[in-house]
Amino acid sequence: MSHPFLVKDIAFQAGLSTATVDRVLNGRPGVRRQTEMRVKAAIAELEKQQAGAGISGRTLVIDIVMEAPERFSNAVRSAFEAEVATFLPMVFRCRFHFAEVMKPSELVQLLDRIRLRGTHGIVLKAPDIPEIAAAVERATKAGITVVTLVTDLPNSSRAAYAGADNRAAGETAAYLIGSSFDGADARVLVTLSSGRFRGEEEREIGFRRVLRERYPQIGVTEISEGHGTDVATGTLAARSIAADATINAVYSVGGGNRAVLAAFEAAGRPIRIFVAHDLDADNRALLAAGKIGFVLHHDLRTDARSAFRAIMSGQVNGRSAPAMLSAVEIITSYNMPVVT
Template sequence: MAHEFLVKDIAFQAGLSTATVDRVINGRGGVRRPTMARIEAAIDELRKQEKEAGLKGRTYVFDVIMEAPDRFTRAVREAFESQTGGFRPLTLRARFHFTEQMRDSDLSMLLTRIGQRGSDGVVLKAPDTPAIRQAVEAMTAAGVPVVTLVTDLPGSSRLAYAGADNRMAGETAAYLIGSRLAGQNVSALLTLSSNRFRGEEERESGFRAMVRDRYPDLGIVVISEGFGKDWTTGAQVRAALARAENIRAVYSIGGGNRSVVDAFLAAGHPLPVFVAHDLDEDNLALLRAEKLSYVLHHSLEADAAHALGTLIEAKGRFPKTKRPAHSALVIVTPFNIPA
């Protein structure tokens, strides 16, 4: 059956096989509802791109690739969409490829397909693994510049990094917790989504260094591989509380914060200090309810502008601009939430 878009274009946008897309378009069944929803969303995105393509001026198409929880990728999408109009007379379009969890081989394959199809640049949040580094090297060799977002791939051929100083963020979290609990001989729980991400590793390292230097009586308990999902993170927090009764603080490096609050409540454990990252919808609600003590926030809009500007400069269309090495970090409490 004829369709307004080619099956291969829909499959590329959705990150699915052409066979799966063909089955859905032709109504042959046997496809799960979430997969059908991904295809519908891909078609909507292609329609939007087609409409935007009619705008005047030189058009650049960038690919934003992220492995992160949905609540964070929604905020990232909004940030990039808010910035694409700031580079007139150029027209910028972004193709978004988001997933909560992806194997390195699948992510490498996605990068390869993007390189084959063509792209003016890639914004990437991905684990720091040999397979990903190799894929980035291949993209660079093919003339597709790569900017890392939120978590870096230092020493790789990526063009630049857009985001906060993650080690400094970890040090800040340790200061906020340590100064509140100094001398109490209690522990802080660090929750990572995965130890595969360089940014999370740097946050943990900064936290440990500050505790070692200034708060040696503060214990550290670490959980990881919850991937920022509520159900997995909650289960890990409950297990940690069963093992260590003196946990009185949480530094959430990887998200899933509603489940953290619920786990402490169910266990009857007090949580005097809770530090998290990013003003996503979950964290805003927890701040307003005073379930979070502090949120370490940096502007995703500034990160998006930094990434897009760097990629455009790489094309020689804009003069090079000196930008800060890292995004500014702001400490948000329940009483200074930005409008």
């Protein structure tokens, strides 16, 4: 496998031992396909960083750790990779650790491995549970700057939060749905990926508060623990639709929108209004096709920029950065921003 990099640099990028990387590079037996792919991905990432780092400067290694559906993880990866070039001569070397579903114990083990292996910063999207807060505390004590992304861990020692005001986003969704019914009775299917994420909980709190105060004639049916995946979310949605003939609107907090739409279509049930989050590839296509009405979007590149700045502040200046909120935009098929 031809490359211009030191084995130790590839190992650091891939999160593997130098001996394992050496076996892969020299085509020795006993290496799993997954390990080989990790080495190839690490070399590709190093090549990309080398191409964009023509100016010498300090290098900060950061690990982006997320439990999220692949469509959202892909959007986050693109945002962080795009923002890296804007910080030259400071160079950020990003290592991505994504999974659609992780047990808390697996996530804690991953965070501890990253801490022991060494990193300057961790950007973390994870459940707000004591085990994760404890792992963040261990990382902070080791001198690692931790920034939470899109969902916060306010009771942890994280340095900053990068993302939107989730409660305001939920309130905005309630306003859009409430206005569309103009005083008529309705019932909204609210889909959460998991009740463990504080960001989703805050969206739901904001949503329910505005409905309760301004649109009391609108009821809510909640589904959760589909983890934003199509199969699980679609099954939960179909079950709720079959049980309640009055459901005629959707507020998708946690994704799986194609599956939710398919469940309504299979049941022959119309949707008066569908409000979703995040302008990922799926939602772009659904907006363009008129399948969903609104996407509440915040710019992930802004979030990436905020995370980079917080880590720079922590590692270069030794100071914690304040919480940073990105603006929530209401996107329709008529004002979708162009992909750059």
